[in-house]
Amino acid sequence: MTDTELKDRLGATVDGIEAPADLVHRVRTGGARRLRRRRFVSLAATTLSLAVLGGAGIVGPELLGRSDQVQPAKSVVTDPYGFLLKGSTRGDLAKDSAYLREVVQIWNKSHATSENADRGIFNDLRGQAKVAWAGNTPGGKAAIVVQQAYLHPHDNIQLDGEGIQTLVGYVGQDAAGKQTLIADSYPAPGSGLDLAFVTGGKTKALVVMDPTGGEFGFSPERIYTAGGSTRKYEPLKFKDGVSVVGLPADVNLDSLRVSALPATTPERRAFEIRDNRPVPTAIPDYRLWKQPEPVYATWPMTAGADDLAKTANDDLMEALDSVTDPHVNGTSMSLWIGYGVTANGSRLLLGEQALDEDPTRVYAVLRSPDGKQTVVQGGVPDAKAPLPVSIKLPDGQGWAVAQMKADLSYRYGDGAWSASRKNAVLVPAGQDAEVRVTLNAKTETVSLR
Incomplete structure (x- = not known):
């Protein structure tokens, strides 16, 4: 189900309820825990209406x-x-x-x-x-x-x-x-x-x-x-x-x-x-970047990828859904998405995903010219690092890196720095690659391995 379909169904079911702008992203699937333990929280009640609509079938004939x-x-x-x-x-x-x-x-x-x-x-x-x-x-x-x-x-x-x-x-x-x-x-x-x-x-x-x-x-x-x-x-x-x-x-x-x-x-x-733990009073949000500008931001990482921008959001979610634990109660999806094209013509998407109360993890999705999809997990990002997102891509396709609001450029060894890009960039494969990160008038250099 796409975000558009999900929003349409949500609107038809909970007309008149105001929900956060990122609600569809925060909860893509819903389990019984959110229905039962959190139904007294107003935000969770709205979330549950969406979760049930998006939701899973139920086991057992009764x-x-x-x-x-x-x-x-x-x-x-x-x-x-x-x-x-x-x-x-x-x-x-x-x-x-x-x-x-x-x-x-x-x-x-x-x-x-x-x-x-x-x-x-x-x-x-x-x-x-x-x-x-x-x-x-x-x-x-x-x-x-x-x-x-x-x-x-x-x-x-x-x-x-x-x-x-x-x-x-x-x-x-x-x-x-x-x-x-x-x-x-x-x-x-x-x-x-x-x-x-x-x-x-x-x-x-x-x-x-x-x-x-x-x-x-x-x-x-x-x-x-x-x-x-x-x-x-x-x-x-x-x-x-x-x-x-x-x-x-x-x-x-x-x-x-x-x-x-x-x-x-x-x-x-x-x-x-x-279990008898206290009922939570809020839904935690462990994402790396909760409020990019604009919300649902799309960040070009290379030239020649403009056609990816329109469907990048749905494409990333569908790709991650296909490799995600099916028994998740709630999924907080990425509010930012990097997109580009690699050296061999693969279409690249970059984003994050947080499941239930787990820390968020970053992911790169590659779709080769022949249609083969590869998902690469980049682990739990360090929000305090100069380059929180850095994923080495398979088959010599380089590195997908991101830092919100930063100017990013790269070079190899003592070579010249590339032209900078905002927020995210694809670094082609090369020896002794490093990224220059300029954020809030501070510049740091990060080596890629």
Whole structure:
């Protein structure tokens, strides 16, 4: 989907809402975390409307997919969490009556402080709460508790239809070793089911439910490669309908994913993983240059490349999308793009991309005359360096370099300096190449390797 298409769909869906000028760039894809954990932040709410539109399919036959808007009341025909009501309590703590009572008490006392409290989902509870699973984990005792409720239309609820639905709660150990409600959920349209949660303090565990009997895996981290980013998923083994995995002490919870297998495309979307960290109040922006002049700036790096300028923005995003971890919650795209033509006629694009809460990384994209595309990751840029962006291109095509607002020229050895270019330049391959960077009346020379 191009930016134009995305903006048109956003406009049709959230007409009247003012969003930042760079919103389309900041969030190209949306996961459940932004829908669930950040939906109380006004900026995030706007972001989510866009994210759902741009978005990924949802795994599993019972998972719902709707827009991020209040739906008209209608009869509920599915109960996605209803499978948890069937049968007796499972898990190795299923006979621990004292713990089961504690779990139910925690659930009953949690509604007033729930992040879903102002959605009215607890206003019409039906029957008694039931512990669907309770077990020991490396992160302490944990449990899954469910209760039915009649969901009515509400001014702050995402509702697929009025009627009885099953609510779910996840109880586990907090950092102080106390049992607490980690999170609760209801079947909000467009967000899928919450099938996993993290329990524990210094020692943590991942608990994953299996609603379908299919194959599932977990990925502890995103892997950055020389040409993009990817993931490796380890298969999960289930017992009593749940898989429990010990997590390393330094695990990055923002990067942790659970997905149906094979997890190779956005359509096999990662499930939400809940934890009890505080809800963020802002979406971080780790990009190198957040406010180039103008925004969405295009910087010519060579002569003879004017035809690239019009489509450079979409071309760069589409190229990076094709080599990016498909299970990303949010993508902050480049607000600046360098473009040019290399010695062998390849079309060159230069920009940055930040995934979720990861540091931004810079990328060069080459498309050869025969149509072959090559993406080169230049790593995390150093904003304080005289030349923050410097990427060596393959096949002797030189270096793509950039420094916003700087005058850039190059030479080889003791040769003459080239004519300068503003912001970005392609340095053709050559021995002992160096770049002269003049910014704010200060000049520095950087050797290229």
